[in-house]
Amino acid sequence: MKSSTHTTLPIAAHRILVVVCALLLMLFAVGCDDDEDNFESQLEEAKIAVDDANYDRAISILTGLEQTPEVLDNLSTAYAGKAGVESFEIFSGVDTGDSDGNDGSIDLFGRMLGSGEQGLLACAEISSRLSLMDQAITALIRSGGSEAGLSTNGKVKLGIYGLTDTVLLLGQILCRNYGDRFTPPGFVGLTEAWVKEARDLIAGDFVTIDITSEELAQINRDVGYVRQAIPALGEGNALGEEFDEFIREIDTSGDGSISFIELIDYLNGLGD
Structure with a gap:
């Protein structure tokens, strides 16, 4: 019985660890998707603001985003539009x-x-x-x-x-x-x-x-x-x-x- 107890505890702990890791990976993946979705939605909002000649709003959004080539291109349009x-x-x-x-x-x-x-x-x-x-x-x-x-x-x-x-x-x-x-x-x-x-x-x-x-x-x-x-x-x-x-x-x-x-x-x- 003692030997049986010693073999089942590590197995249970291992299973718990696997579940925890899987949950963490899921949460991380969801977080990445949320970040990407948020970036795209804000970029789209900025583009709409430029189209509406709301350049201050567009500049405010775009300067807060990661400065990718697309963001910088739209930011240049917003600055020029304001000028x-x-x-x-x-x-x-x-x-x-x-x-x-x-x-x-x-x-x-x-x-x-x-x-x-x-x-x-x-x-x-x-x-x-x-x-x-x-x-x-x-x-x-x-x-x-x-x-x-x-x-x-x-x-x-x-x-x-x-x-x-x-x-x-x-x-x-x-x-x-x-x-x-x-x-x-x-x-x-x-x-x-x-x-x-x-x-x-x-x-x-x-x-x-x-x-x-x-x-x-x-x-x-x-x-x-x-x-x-x-x-x-x-x-x-x-x-x-x-x-x-x-x-x-x-x-x-x-x-x-x-x-x-x-x-x-x-x-x-x-x-x-």
Whole structure:
């Protein structure tokens, strides 16, 4: 009897241990499934928030999730949306075109960011918009691991962000130099016709305009993003043609680098 007792106790204990381990594995598996389901539901909620233009809600959700490529891509869209970027508006506007064919290469972006035909934007808003664009660009590049790692769509988005950022930087430069003399004061128009009118009424030309080295460096970075988007869009694409026109207007030397003189000449040539 004693020997029987000694053999059954370990067997019972072993069975209990097996049951406990099985329960723990089940609980762990359920927990993993719950985590995955929760991640997917939150990501979907963030996408809906972006579609509804509730960008603050989307950013709040996405910054709290694991920063996967998909999360980062959607986060970049949310930041850009909060800055005023509407990619659908850009594509539809380029495809439709303006009625008289006189739109400049930045006008569609300027009207998207500002209001009315002149694309009026308060000078006081530009700094925060630029900060949001920097966050959008950073998140987008991180989603691909690098600029080179971005998908075709990612490179197109980066080009859109680059030209948007450039238009805001041009507005910042004009505001700092002449903002108090604009009509209305403290507002800048982000279209070529508005810049030409302001130039003719206020300065005559922009030869003495102050442009910081940081602004020039950022514009060079942005122009590089636009340049990379052209082959991604493919031959004959309307947006690609707009990008190409912008590059030819701002990089007159064709060497891939924008100098102070080229940028000043670009500002002086807008609307002509």
